[in-house]
Amino acid sequence: MLKQVFNLTLLQHTIRTATPLILAALGGLLTEHAGMLNIGMEGMILLGAFFGVLGSFFFGSSLAGVILAGLVGLVIGLLFAVFVVDLKSDEFIVAIAINMFASGLTVFLLRSIFGVKGAFSSPDIVPLPRLKFPGLSSVPFLNAILNNHSIFVYISWILVVLIYIYLYKTPHGIWLRASGEYPEALETAGVSPKKMKYISSIACGVLCGFAGAHLSLGYLTLFSENMSANRGFIAVAAIIFGRANPIRTFAAALMFGFFDALGIRLQVMGIPSQFTQMIPYIATILALFIVTKRQIAKVKKNKERDSSAE
């Protein structure tokens, strides 16, 4: 029985379900480093998913879908920055507004453009291409896990490395981190922290747009209402769990992806979906619990070290 759950398909699913989390979390960790926790990623993903389908359906090209999703993400990211950075609104309120707006707008457009309720699927939606690496097909295990995924799976992995290098090895990335930790220091050094915050927010919007496009054009080929299914929030959890480090956050996103995939696999076993669908969320709560525990333990350790030094 266990074999039916824990097999190669589970790992394959893990990679597929983790991808939107990775993309969104990479975006979110940029804003996190710039001093803004963006829970509006949920709405950004949803809009990306919708406009991905829209672009793909009308232009008959998945690239057009991705570009449209990215553009919409860019606009929302810009909007978030205008409100949070320039108008100094509360970032949570703005993010909640974005989430509600995204949810309402996609439902509305789904009905007025496609004339359907709930979900829209059509053979005219062009899915994202899958990549096949011929070299891998002879390696049995890796082939099953790594080969033949939608293109964003690979892009997300490359981005993990690029963003890591950007944040820690380039001046621009250092400025981004400084803009969140101590903006005044950056400003007096002659670099505008506002600019860095804008850049991070826009990049986050675009990456969330891509995460959405992957969801509706790569993972599935349809759009359904609220199909982001709290992935934006799980991405936030991944960022917190990974302490905004791209590598650690990637690992956290994979872990959450694993539980998501596990839920799906267990459903195959005949366990009611109401229970299996809880798994990723329960995992998220547990993960955050562990992080908090770890932090408390760290403080305690400091205490002990102090008292032993006395």
Add this chain to the structure above:
Amino acid sequence: MAEKLIELRNISKRFPGVLANDNVSLDIEKGEIHAIIGENGAGKSTLMNIIYGLYEPTQGEILFKGKPTQIKSPLDAIGLGIGMVHQHFMLVPSFTVAENIVLGNEPKHKKLFIDYKKAVAITEELSETYGLKVDPHEKVESLSVGIQQRIEILKVLYKGADVLILDEPTAVLTPQETEELFEVIRKLVNDLGKTVIIITHKLQEVLAISDRVSVMRQGKMIGTLQTKDANEQILAEMMVGREVLFDELYKKESSKKEVLSVKGIKARDNRGLVALNGVSFNLKAGEILGIAGVEGNGQSELVEVLTGLREMEEGEFIVNGVEAFNKSPNEIRKLGIAHVPEDRLATGLSKDASIWENLLMGIQHEEPYAIKGVHINKKKVKERTDRLIDEFDIRTPSGDLPVGKLSGGNMQKVVIAREFSFNTPILIIAQPTRGVDVGAIEFIHSQIIEKRNKGAAILLVSAELDEIFRLSDRIITIYEGKITGEFLNGEITKQEIGLYMTGKHTEKAEGGEKVE
């Protein structure tokens, strides 16, 4: 005649509702140490921020080397060779020393990546050239304020500054660190041809370090004089606009009855680290006990423990013969302790509440101000408010004004008026004159002395050594949560006490008990 490097002509800067700089003119000569002094809110920092491009003037022009120049951003200022060391250090805590020094202008390799090795080399070279020792690899968050200030100065020099603006650089330093800083400033000016503008409100420092001094008051430039022609009295008068008497304060002999004692108290700070590590002392009626120490050595936690705001882990705390270990703030107040907290805006006052409400806090449920403990007796409250406003010289058009609208000095007078009006036998006073102008300092000091002469026991915590020396009968020094020395005022100089404040000397003490 020295060359004029920077000339400000008729500069005005208006913020919504405030004219921060009013038609100010000033010239800075090449190779001088120019002090700018003035009370808080006199417009010194605004003026310097204009030179550094953080603010744009509403009116007026700036000449650099004789040519009209627009300084629209710090980048422009840096381009002209003007650098600023801010009062609050502009260092990113989690970055290393080298990363902080090159921030904004990082050395690169392959045009894309930061060349960290080169950043370290640059830091070492700067450190060597200017004689300011730092470790390039260390993270800033683990360094002392004195070292952080060195990094700030190096950072400014790295950007190629010929003019250094230092905004209240000595506010956070011990006397020794101040002396070291002055050495550095002299070296920069005399040996390396730099120009230094130093903002301060400490008159002795102005006289010790500067070549010329400019005095500001209420946004206006009062005048510039050669430091050799100035003395404390002249400068204080220019700052305040009237005669200020730094008279010896009259201190009556006290009764010496012990009213408060603590023994071996231990407590932790907000991060869970040991902040107080076995502190013992006693406090007698009719005396002022001053606690001297560099900020962050446990003074704040000590005050919080004694007022019930922080949990004590161990120790004995006796007030008038009653054990007060971990009693609530309210219970402690009932034992006869009033508290002037160090941060008037965070804990001392409610900024949005009116003056009368702030003055009433703590007795709002008591007769005669509350009828049957429920309904506020407006008439009685108003009488009290007006009396305190008058008695404590709170400058306000009305008691209904929100406290947040007052100046720093007047806000502090509201806190002091409230706490002093409770007529408690014990007062715990922290940083009573922080960010307060000279006139108000004089008034607050006289009020504290008056309380003492009436027999109150006063514990005074202050980062200003001058204040400690002026008011205290007895002084104890605190360093890393331990008492390092105890002295009668007059037994010790400021220089000597600095050594106790930095843990370089410790009085031999048995079990924390002190011998007078």
